[in-house]
Amino acid sequence: MPIAITRRISPSLARCELTHLSRELIDLERARAQHASYEDCLRSLGCTVLTLPPDPDLPDCVFVEDTAVVVDELAVITRPGAPSRRRETEAVAAALGGHRELAFITEPATLDGGDVLRIGHRIFVGLSSRTNAEGAAQLEERLSPHGYTVETLTVGGCLHLKSAATEAAPGTVLLNPSWVDAAVFTDFRVVAVDPSEPGAANGLLVGETTLFPSAYPRTAARLEEAGARLVRVDVSELAKAEGAVTCCSLILNQP
Ligand code: CIR
Numbered sequence: 001m002p003i004a005i006t007r008r009i010s011p012s013l014a015r016c017e018l019t020h021l022s023r024e025l026i027d028l029e030r031a032r033a034q035h036a037s038y039e040d041c042l043r044s045l046g047c048t049v050l051t052l053p054p055d056p057d058l059p060d061c062v063f064v065e066d067t068a069v070v071v072d073e074l075a076v077i078t079r080p081g082a083p084s085r086r087r088e089t090e091a092v093a094a095a096l097g098g099h100r101e102l103a104f105i106t107e108p109a110t111l112d113g114g115d116v117l118r119i120g121h122r123i124f125v126g127l128s129s130r131t132n133a134e135g136a137a138q139l140e141e142r143l144s145p146h147g148y149t150v151e152t153l154t155v156g157g158c159l160h161l162k163s164a165a166t167e168a169a170p171g172t173v174l175l176n177p178s179w180v181d182a183a184v185f186t187d188f189r190v191v192a193v194d195p196s197e198p199g200a201a202n203g204l205l206v207g208e209t210t211l212f213p214s215a216y217p218r219t220a221a222r223l224e225e226a227g228a229r230l231v232r233v234d235v236s237e238l239a240k241a242e243g244a245v246t247c248c249s250l251i252l253n254q255p
């Protein structure tokens with residue numbers, strides 16, 4: 001049974017980092033209700049959800065994905081690219097320490113987990129405004145002894161690699177070809193987002209089922225046509241903070 005680590009929404013979410021979006025009013029109560037439904041979806045897919053308390057001084061703490069890269073053998077605690085997010089790693093490292101050996105990304109490297117796409121033993125790292133080459137190199141140093149390969153690629157037009165591409169069904173990469181070079185993923189089946197839904201490339205695969213934002217029905221139809229099994233979740237308030245479905249959890253498979 002996988003464990004999903006999540007973290008409650010900070011009361012200061014309104015002060016979150018924003019890179020590609022303009023600030024909009026976020027309804028905190030609605031965001032919390034959506035987050036609770038997201039956690040319920042994870043439970044319905046067989047996850048044990050471990051929810052960490054929020055920190056009022058860390059507006060983006062709900063986006064736990066950025067704080068660690070977890071594989072079966074260890075967890076690599078990141079050094080997030082946004083200085084306002086660096087302290088988020090402390091609580092997550094404390095929680096992960098009970099489940100995995102820990103390794104750390106250290107200065108001058110920066111790495112956000114949202115830039116790390118793992119498909120089997122292949123790890124794709126997006127070089128972005130949050131993740132630098134040193135971050136990718138340190139991740140490779142930590143993971144290659146365990147049989148993982150690390151490939152870097154550039155992303156443009158979006159926040160993270162996983163805004164542009166995710167494994168949205170087993171062996172299938174869902175991507176926005178305007179934000180990432182689809183040629184990188186020729187070893188996989190590729191499904192492109194519907195052109196009217198550029199933000200739709202982020203799905204969270206848990207086992208054989210994918211949590212997918214209800215805001216993107218056209219891309220959902222494309223995925224289902226390709227054989228994906230989807231569970232829809234409404235994360236519209238978190239989307240105003242530039243978050244999507246992968247960013248709100250860290251999934252630990254039980255080896
Ligand atoms: C940030 O800009 O860091 C947050 N407001 C959103 C982070 C979303 N994380 C993710 O997609 N992995």
